[in-house]
Amino acid sequence: MLRFKSSSDFQSEVRKRVRQYLKEQGTSGLADYRFYLKAFANLAMYLVPFVLFLTGYTSLLWTVVLWSITGIGMAGVGMNLMHDALHNTVTRSEWINRKIGGVIYMLAGNSYTWRVQHNMKHHTHTNIDGHDDDIETGSMFRFHPSQELKPKHRFQHIYAPFAYTLMTWKWLLEKDFKQVINYNKSDLFKARDQSLGMVWTKLIVGKGFHFAVFYVLPMAIGIPWYMVLLGNMIMHVVAGFILSMVFQLAHVVDKADFPSQEEAAESSLLEHQLKTTANFSTKNPIVTWYTGGLNFQVEHHLFPTINHVHYPKIAEIVRNTANEFKLPYNEYKTTIGAIKGHFKHLKYMGMNPA
Numbered sequence: 001m002l003r004f005k006s007s008s009d010f011q012s013e014v015r016k017r018v019r020q021y022l023k024e025q026g027t028s029g030l031a032d033y034r035f036y037l038k039a040f041a042n043l044a045m046y047l048v049p050f051v052l053f054l055t056g057y058t059s060l061l062w063t064v065v066l067w068s069i070t071g072i073g074m075a076g077v078g079m080n081l082m083h084d085a086l087h088n089t090v091t092r093s094e095w096i097n098r099k100i101g102g103v104i105y106m107l108a109g110n111s112y113t114w115r116v117q118h119n120m121k122h123h124t125h126t127n128i129d130g131h132d133d134d135i136e137t138g139s140m141f142r143f144h145p146s147q148e149l150k151p152k153h154r155f156q157h158i159y160a161p162f163a164y165t166l167m168t169w170k171w172l173l174e175k176d177f178k179q180v181i182n183y184n185k186s187d188l189f190k191a192r193d194q195s196l197g198m199v200w201t202k203l204i205v206g207k208g209f210h211f212a213v214f215y216v217l218p219m220a221i222g223i224p225w226y227m228v229l230l231g232n233m234i235m236h237v238v239a240g241f242i243l244s245m246v247f248q249l250a251h252v253v254d255k256a257d258f259p260s261q262e263e264a265a266e267s268s269l270l271e272h273q274l275k276t277t278a279n280f281s282t283k284n285p286i287v288t289w290y291t292g293g294l295n296f297q298v299e300h301h302l303f304p305t306i307n308h309v310h311y312p313k314i315a316e317i318v319r320n321t322a323n324e325f326k327l328p329y330n331e332y333k334t335t336i337g338a339i340k341g342h343f344k345h346l347k348y349m350g351m352n353p354a
Helices: 009-025 033-054 060-086 094-105 111-122 151-164 167-185 196-220 225-251 269-276 285-290 297-302 308-324 335-351
Strands: none
Touching (some): 009 308, 060 111, 060 225, 094 196, 111 167, 151 225, 167 225, 297 308
8 A cells, every 4th residue: 555644734634624514513424314315316216217117118118218217326326325335424333334335236336346446445546557446447548647558549538438338337247356356366355354255255146136136037027138138238328327427527537636656655645635636516416416426526535434415515625725725626617527627638648658
């Protein structure tokens, strides 16, 4: 694990101010009723259309409509319910958080590999090549200047949207399996006191559960296999694209920094998060509601153990403190602006070797 400066004036001050704000509001920073309402709404958006499909709405038109909504709900459950639970921001009990975060198995993922990749590697080593798995795509994309430039990267800003639709398919069929093997080699399982056998068991059972519910069950009650396959394809295309775009807009944009290990070590952890992270559409309540506050990515990376429903208020504190210390506070006013920033970065990385 890389070592950052142990602290900084900004890091100490922003933590003190946020703690004081939470104390004045009489809140621990955990979830409140807003989180539970959103969790229920997203679960309904994910499961109700699927139930309607099972009860006979299986024409081509209904299949497209219902599974598209299911895909939107799938992404919503991931960004709201699962994400906050696996960051332990729903309740004080880690055990309860883990149980709530178990919805990841409904989404075709795996709790353990996600927590290693996201909580341990991404949140600590944001945008550092070789340490942040979120910017490691093999040779599909070039996100970081230190990654090898290949001829196909010249077109990565063109083929990116199509590749993003495959995210949850890859998650279901390949990614978790590779990560279990790779993380075991790096002793990350031992660091978390996990049994490799139990990790494999949960992974296989979880994948089997997803296939049983979304593939076997519909066919078992008589729905044609090709309609089931079409529906699942639509769900994964919609969910994959949404999830990919939301996470890319937070870090892989032209305003974010992509430091080397040596450059990152010159900052405190929270200063590093400021430099490598960006917000977008923070004044848009619909975007904030649906993305589970992931458009307040700066606040999330500075305070990942605070539930996202508190981010809009905390953002004012973080922004003002960053300005006082003359540190960057990366932000796009609109989602469109952030999307432009993402594709601008893709195009630049695909054409410039340095």
